[in-house]
Every structure is written in C-alpha cells, then in structure tokens.
Amino acid sequence: MEKGVPIRSITRSIAALKAINRHGSLSMMEIARAAKVPYPTACRIVQTLAYEGLIEQEPARKRYRATPLVQTLATGFQHDDELVCIARRHIVDFTRRAGWPMSIAIRVGREMMLRDSTHSNSSLTFENYYPGFTLPILDSASGRVSIAFADDEEREQILQFMWISQDIDNAYLSTAEISLDVERIRAEGYAVQGRNHHNLTPGRTSSIAVPVFRNGRFEAALTMxxxxxxxxxxxxxxxYLPEIKATAAAISHDLSNGAPAGSA
Structure with missing residues (x-):
C-alpha cells in the first residue's frame, strides 16, 4: 500500500458516520464533536451522507441516524469465523471459572474490533458488548498487545499512519507511543489498561490483554x-494472568492445528 496523507474530508466523513452508527443517533453538535470538525463542516458532512442515503433525520427531532443502506457497505466483506468458533468455548469456560467477562478482538485500521465476548455470560459487567464494537488502538489493552506483537514493518506503518492523520493530537500520540513499551509487552506477554475510557462505562473498568497466535503469527487479542x-x-x-495466558495458549493451539469448532 502506498504511503501518503489521507484525504481529510473523507476521513472526517467516515468518522461522523462511525459515530452516528455507534451511538444510534446524534445531534449536529454531537456529530461535530465526534468528527472533530467545526459546526459548518459537520453540516456539510451530514448533508452529503444524507444525500447518499446513508443517514437520515429522525422524525420530529434534529438528530441523525444511520439508514439500512449502511448495511450494504458490508455485503462484500468476507471474514474467516474460525477464530470466533474456536475461541468461543475457551472464553466461556474462562468466564464460568473466573466470573469476569472476556473478549477477543482483532485490529481493523487504527482500532480494535470486538469479534466475540462473554459479557452476556457474566453478572460481573456493566454492559453487554457485541461484535463490531471498536476501541482505539493506543487506548486499550488489546490495542497495545496488537501493536506490540505486530511485525516490525506493520507496526511502523500503523504508527506512521496515525502520525499523519489529522484528527489525532500529536502531543497525545507522542505520549501514547512512548508509554506503549513494546519490548516490555513482548517480554512479559501482556498489556494492561487502567480505567477504560472508550467503552460504554468510561472509567469504571480495567483490562488485561494477551496475544493469540496462529502458527506463530499474531492473530487477535484476548482480554479480561x-x-x-x-x-x-x-x-x-x-x-488471573496465568489463566488468561493459558486460555490464549489453548485458542492458539486449536487455531494452529485446525481443531474443529466446539471440540473438546
């Protein structure tokens, strides 16, 4: 992939659409804050997305929501569900024993996307999280694990793209990159995030994440x-770290050896 500066208007429009989809509906001011653009720019983005049929204004309210047309954007997407099928019984078993919910996530661009979780299997949670929920890569334990265990070239590309993105503060990115501590994460085999601020209950939960591998290559992040x-x-x-690592090792083994989903 060629390296270069992203088209700012497209980046902002995508940020607005993702925010609307994530929250269900947003006001124009909320869209402006989510996309980090001035109010007039947010108005033009909303007009464009509405013209394309991707969002619509709610009846009797000045709020905007995604339309069914958004679903068509995923019709060409193909993903191997083997990860979810194999990991499911392992993470359910962990939650049954430990009580705490566990999630498995993959990196998609600059975010970590949830592929499965056991929040609905545990009473020790504030919210249920479903596949597709995203977290910022530098502000989550799973994201730090993903970057740390990526190939050197891939890690460089991720961080470089974030540096040239216009919607991320450089001072924040510099601090986040320094605190990433790739060597420590790789040596100790885990990353943590104290007080998750980008989930549905900001500041009320913390996380521990470890890597899952397929044939020695990083595949996903497993998080308690x-x-x-x-x-x-x-x-x-x-x-809990030893048991979290043991769960990740079992998933990695099954992924690498092609164990049938749900097998004992």
Missing amino acids: IFFVAAMKISEAVER
Whole structure:
C-alpha cells in the first residue's frame, strides 16, 4: 500500500458516520464533536451522507441516524469465523471459572474490533458488548498487545499512519507511543489498561490483554475486563494472568492445528 496523507474530508466523513452508527443517533453538535470538525463542516458532512442515503433525520427531532443502506457497505466483506468458533468455548469456560467477562478482538485500521465476548455470560459487567464494537488502538489493552506483537514493518506503518492523520493530537500520540513499551509487552506477554475510557462505562473498568497466535503469527487479542472497584491491576495480574495466558495458549493451539469448532 502506498504511503501518503489521507484525504481529510473523507476521513472526517467516515468518522461522523462511525459515530452516528455507534451511538444510534446524534445531534449536529454531537456529530461535530465526534468528527472533530467545526459546526459548518459537520453540516456539510451530514448533508452529503444524507444525500447518499446513508443517514437520515429522525422524525420530529434534529438528530441523525444511520439508514439500512449502511448495511450494504458490508455485503462484500468476507471474514474467516474460525477464530470466533474456536475461541468461543475457551472464553466461556474462562468466564464460568473466573466470573469476569472476556473478549477477543482483532485490529481493523487504527482500532480494535470486538469479534466475540462473554459479557452476556457474566453478572460481573456493566454492559453487554457485541461484535463490531471498536476501541482505539493506543487506548486499550488489546490495542497495545496488537501493536506490540505486530511485525516490525506493520507496526511502523500503523504508527506512521496515525502520525499523519489529522484528527489525532500529536502531543497525545507522542505520549501514547512512548508509554506503549513494546519490548516490555513482548517480554512479559501482556498489556494492561487502567480505567477504560472508550467503552460504554468510561472509567469504571480495567483490562488485561494477551496475544493469540496462529502458527506463530499474531492473530487477535484476548482480554479480561474487571471492575476498577473490585481490585487493583497488580492484584488482577497476579490472580488471573496465568489463566488468561493459558486460555490464549489453548485458542492458539486449536487455531494452529485446525481443531474443529466446539471440540473438546
């Protein structure tokens, strides 16, 4: 893929559409904040998306929501569900034993996308999360694991693209990149995120993530999520990290050896 500066107007329009889709509906001001654009620019983006039939204004309310046409954008998408099929029984077993929900996510662009989770299998959660939910790659334990275990060239491309993106503050990115500590994550085999701020309950949960491999190559991030009020990260690492790693190792083994989904 050629390296270059993204087309800013397209990037902003996609950010607006993703925000509307994520929240169900948004006002014009909320769209402007989500896309990080001035209000007049948000108006032009909304007019364009509405003209293309991707969003519509709600009846009797000045809020905008996605239309069924958005679904057609995914009709050509093909994804191997083997990861989900194989991982499912392992993460359900973990949650049954430990109580805490577990998720498995893959990197999609600059975000981590949830492929499956056991939030609905546990009472130790504030919200249910479904496939397609996204988290920023530098502000999540799963994202840090994804970057750390990516090939050197791939990691460089991810970070370079984030540097040239116009919607990310350079001071923030510099601090986040420094705190990434790739060598430590690779050596210790896990990453943490204290007080997740980009989920549905900001600041109320923390996470521990480990890598899942297919034939020695990074495939996904496996994450345990727990209440901030329940325990410190250091305590969670001491109590649960060995079992989290064991779960990831079992999934990696099955992925690499082609174990049938749901097999014992």
